[in-house]
Amino acid sequence: DAGITQSPRHKVTETGTPVTLRCHQTENHRYMYWYRQDPGHGLRLIHYSYGVKDTDKGEVSDGYSVSRSKTEDFLLTLESATSSQTSVYFCAISEGSGSRSYEQYFGPGTRLTVT
Amino acid sequence: SQQGEEDPQALSIQEGENATMNCSYKTSINNLQWYRQNSGRGLVHLILIRSNEREKHSGRLRVTLDTSKKSSSLLITASRAADTASYFCATDSPNFGNEKLTFGTGTRLTIIP
Incomplete structure (x- = not known):
């Protein structure tokens, strides 16, 4: 999976609890992304980062926050998890320069269940 | 809303x-993509x-793009069981x-042996 790891890979949590998912890359790529994947919706962008401390919202950002304090790490936080946030979460990276700048490389995913 | 629909x-x-x-x-x-x-x-x-491209090939894959119709197609030739998967298109703006x-x-896509 192109030097991208996600942790945890599986998590079950209760409604109202905070949850943080971590994405770690070893490729030194500029862009990092968080998506959620739900049946019938494909992949939807939550937030993305275009550099350290530089982030922007995606299509479904409500209820989520992100942080990127180092090039290699991109954290996704659910401040107070809700059942509607039960999903599979994917991290992705892209170079942002060069011939393959727009291709995205995906991590293995985190399956989050909110009960 | 979704930009691409397969x-x-x-x-x-x-x-x-x-x-x-x-x-x-x-x-x-x-x-x-x-x-x-x-x-x-x-x-x-x-x-x-x-x-600005109309067609592209990579191994058994052939992709076409028609910007006037806002559509693309992915052709996989001589399918194999290992091609069983979901396929997504993705667009930028x-x-x-x-x-x-x-x-x-x-x-x-399901390939039946």
Whole structure:
């Protein structure tokens, strides 16, 4: 999976609890992304980062926050998890320069269940 | 809302046959990409076609792009059991930059041995 790891890979949590998912890359790529994947919706962008401390919202950002304090790490936080946030979460990276700048490389995913 | 929509939603064919999937999108693009997702795994990039290209090949994959119809097709020739997966198109937007992609809902392809 192109030097991208996600942790945890599986998590079950209760409604109202905070949850943080971590994405770690070893490729030194500029862009990092968080998506959620739900049946019938494909992949939807939550937030993305275009550099350290530089982030922007995606299509479904409500209820989520992100942080990127180092090039290699991109954290996704659910401040107070809700059942509607039960999903599979994917991290992705892209170079942002060069011939393959727009291709995205995906991590293995985190399956989050909110009960 | 989704920029890309794949058609059909599901497709089953015999091994050795060709598989064709289509993607339609709504607004202007710079690039269109196709990705594959095996069950329980992350997406894998297959091919990128630029808006000024009409056709592109990579191994058994052939992608076409018709910007006037805002549509693309992915052809997999001589299918194999290992091609069983979901396939997604993804588009960028001149308004939001090449780094942001919008994915369709995917076509689930099943190759019958």
